[in-house]
Amino acid sequence: MKKTWTLRRQLNILLALIVIFQSLALVFALFISRVYFMLDAEAVRLLNNTTETRAETFDTSVGQMIAGLADESKQLSTRMTDLAQQTGSTPQAIYRDDIAYNESAQIASDALVSILKQDRVTGAFFILNGSNAEKANGQAHSAVYIRNTTPDSEETANYSLEIGPTAVAKSYGMATSIRWDLDMKENEDGSQFDFYEKPFWAGTAYKGSEIERFGYWTKPIDLLKDNQQVVCYTLPVLDQDGNPYGVLGVEIDMPYFSQYYLPDSDLLYHNSFYVIAGMHDQALDLNWFIPGGVLAKTYLKSGEQLPMKALKDEGISETTLNDLGAMYSSMRELKVYSENSPFVDENWTLACFVPSQVLMENSQSVREKLFASIAITTLLAFSGVFVLVYFFTRKISRLSEYVSGLSPYDEIQFKPTGMREIDDLTSAVELFNQSLVTASQTTSKILELSLLPIGGYEVHDSSRNVILTDFLYWLLHIEPGIPVSKEEWKACLNRLRANPMEDHANIYRYDDEQRETQLWLRIIEAKQPSGVVGVIQDVSTEIEENRRLVNELDYDALTHLYSRTALKREVNRKLREKPDKIGAMIFMDLDNLKYINDSFGHEVGDRLIVRAGEIFRYFEPFGGIISRISGDEFAVYLHDFDHPDQVRDIIREFHDQKESFCLRTPDGESRRIRFSSGIAWYPQDADNVTELLKLSDFAMYEAKNTEKGRLFEFNREYYEQTLGEHKGESTDSTEEEPSPCIC
Structure with missing residues (x-):
């Protein structure tokens, strides 16, 4: 019986589905309009714009600084060349002459002070290719190194002389450092002197190029061994032939570099920071990096390779930092070197890191509020649906209770509900009830009269x-x-x-x-x-009547033996009841029916068929199932034997009586009833009735074609050979004769 639901439940489900559909439609509309994706994309766009702007500002500031330093280098080269000519020396050997060296230190200090006033750097220096004080020491270099503790101020009183003649400090009224030295010395292993050697090498290797091509940026180093990390940019100082004999450079210490070049004032998100480092194989090389604040110093570990996973269609990368978790990063390569610089492969990459939750918190907040609003609205709608449906169906439920309490003999009288459609329905039901009672009485009377x-x-x-x-x-x-x-x-x-x-x-x-x-x-x-x-x-x-029809279908009208269909049914029953016993299907064909029909007429032929049926009833005492298959064909099935010889004995006794099987014809003669037979064994030859009939029929035809009136047993080898010949197959074996049974 089909399951039924109450009207209240159906209305609740219907209206609830409408509410759910509306909510899903709203969510789908938000999804199709890509509101959430647009919010995420806007956050990514702002991050990329912030990084791009900072990279452009950095490149502009650095470019101006490099241009100013290049001009100073050219002017310094000119003045040094003039000084060398005045003193009868060369720029390469100017450090050897005391007077010339002192003059060169003063000229260099003028250039350095000019650089400190113009560029936002924390120090400037000039280094010669040898030492005036230790001429025999190949690792010592005469130099002038001035630092400015307040880069934003142009007051020389805030300067300090780190390296160089004290006359320079006196001429500018600056103090000398407590670590003051006359020369800058290379390390014994030659390390951390790239700021001097690389621009010197570039000036020699690419002689004749613009001077900016020779510039070199150092990674953060402790240049003066005072535990103060600085970044340096150096250019070679060239003579009139373009040969380098010294370098001019600037330093920027880490706090000021972060403050001026990587300020956090333009970062839009909390817990975000800038960092500058090398980029190789989709990973930030933290063997060196310039932090943009306290967070960068805290969470970036020196010496590590930080893998960066590029995200599709967003222009940002993703990584993970300890404590901060998943981070998004927008990266831009900085233009610290020109394209023809020999150091262009030493890339500097600016990366802006933002925690993923922070970057997407605005879109996530909007998303959560929208979903919360949809959820609350849906719950309120569900509540309203349930309340309204309850009050709407309450009167209908009362009607249902009233009807369920009625007996077939009660008169139906509904109370008005105040709902027109329902009251019209109850009125119609009352009228229908009256009609039904009348019809029921009429139907009962008709049944009584119909007999x-x-x-x-x-x-x-x-x-x-x-x-x-x-x-x-x-x-x-x-x-x-x-x-x-x-x-x-x-x-x-x-x-x-x-x-x-x-x-x-x-x-x-x-x-x-x-x-x-x-x-x-x-x-x-x-x-x-x-x-x-x-x-x-x-x-x-x-x-x-059904039994009569079944009887006609199960029995042959002429012989009253089983029909072919009934034979199959009864044999199958025996096979199901005793499948482990031996059985035999005997297929028999009358040899002289056509002659009798042609000679004496079909009436005598029918007498022959009836007489044959009586003869074959010989097998009934042995449990035989006897059937007229068609025309002159009969079949007998014997079952429930333990050995084939038991069946052979029964058949032999039957054939011993064949001389007495006769039919008297109208000409007054008694004619023998002859039949050819074939036998197939269960389960040796076949395990089903259809196959048994087929194989026994085959054996019968072999008997009929060989010698009429005989019984042949089915021979499997001869059967397969015959099938092969019928299919056109050739065989080298000699033809096998079917084996006769016992008669």
């Missing part, structure tokens, strides 16, 4: 007695109108159902002892919400 052998009953849950029609009173020998209780009816129904008919559902044999008759009854019941209804019909005539 059909059919009756009905109803077992109502709310009633103690069962409603019966007149036919059932007659069938059960009960006086009409006498109340029958549910218990009495149950006993009567069990008696009617005591003998079910095989292969026929809902049909039972009922022996009416009082009338001394046997009836066949069809009993059908149906469950109802209020109980059970049923119909009982006398189908005796129908069953007898």
Whole structure:
């Protein structure tokens, strides 16, 4: 029975589905409009713009600084060349002459002070190619090194002389450092002197190029061994022939570099920071890096390779930092070297790091608020639906309770609900009830007058007695109108159902002892919400007619032997009952039926067939199943044997009597009834009735073609050889003859 739902549940489900659909439609619309993706994309765009702007500002500032330093280098070269000519020396040897060296230190200090006033650097220096104080020391270099503790101020009082003649400090009124030295010395292993050697080498290797091509940036180094990390940029100082004899450079210490070149004032997100480092194979090389603040110093570990995973279609990369977790980074390569610089491969990359949660927190916040709004709205809508449906269906539920309490004999009178459609429906139901009562009474009367052998009953849950029609009173020998209780009816129904008919559902044999008759009854019941209804019909005539038809189909009209269909059914039954026993299918064909028909007519031919059927009934005492297959063909199946010889003995005894199988024809003569036979064994040759008939038929034809009137057993090898020949197959073996059985 199909499951039903209450109106209240259906309305709740329908309206709930509408609310869910609207909510999903809103979510889908937000998804299609790509609001969330646009918010994420805007956050990424702002991050990329911030990084791009900072990179451009850095490149501009550095470019101006390099241009100013190049001009100073050219001017310094000119003045040094003039000084060398005045002193009768050369720029390469100027450090050897004391007077010339002192003059050169003063000229260099003028250039350095000019650089410190113009460029935002924390120090400037000039280094010669040898030492005035230690001329024999190849690792010592005369130099002038001035630092400015307040780069944003032009007051020379804030300057300090780190390296160089004290006359320079006196001339500018600056203090000398507590680590003051006259020369700059190389390390014994030659390390950390790239700031001097590389621009010197570039000036020599690429002689004649613009001076900016020779510039070199150092990684953060402790240049003066004072535990102060600085970044240096140096250019060679060239003579009139373009040969280098010294370098001019600037330093920027880490705090000021971070403050001026990597300020956090333009960062849009908290916990974000800049860093400058090398970039190789999709990883930041932290063997050196310039931090842009405290966070960069804290969370970036020197000496590591930080892998960067590029994200599709966003222009940013993703990585993970301890404590901070997942980070997004926008990176730009800085233009610290020109494209023709020999140091262009030493790339500097600016990276802006932002925690992924921070970068997407605005879009995530909007997303969460939207989903929360949709969820709250949906819950409120659900609540409103349930309340409205409850009040709407309450009166209908009362009507249902009223109807469920009615008995079939109660008059229906509905109370108004105030809902026009429902009241119209109840009025229609009242009218229909009156019509139904009238129709029921009419139908009962028609059944009584129709004299059909059919009756009905109803077992109502709310009633103690069962409603019966007149036919059932007659069938059960009960006086009409006498109340029958549910218990009495149950006993009567069990008696009617005591003998079910095989292969026929809902049909039972009922022996009416009082009338001394046997009836066949069809009993059908149906469950109802209020109980059970049923119909009982006398189908005796129908069953007898069916049996007659089945008998005609199962038996041959002429010989009254089994038909082919009945033979198969009965053989299959025996095979199911005793599958482990031995059986034999004997296929027989009358040899002289055509001659009899042609000579004496079909009436005599029919007598021959009837006589053959009587002869073959010889096998019935042995449990044989005898069938007329068609025309002049018969089949006998024997089963329930332990050895084939038992069957062979039965067949031998049968054939010993064949001389007595005769038919007297109209010409007065007695003619022998001859037949050719073939036998196939179960389960040796086949395990099903269809195959047994086929193989025994094959053996019979071999007997008929070889010598009529004989019985041949099926030969598997001969059978397969014959099939091969029929298919056109060639064989080298000699032809096998089928093996005759016993006669």
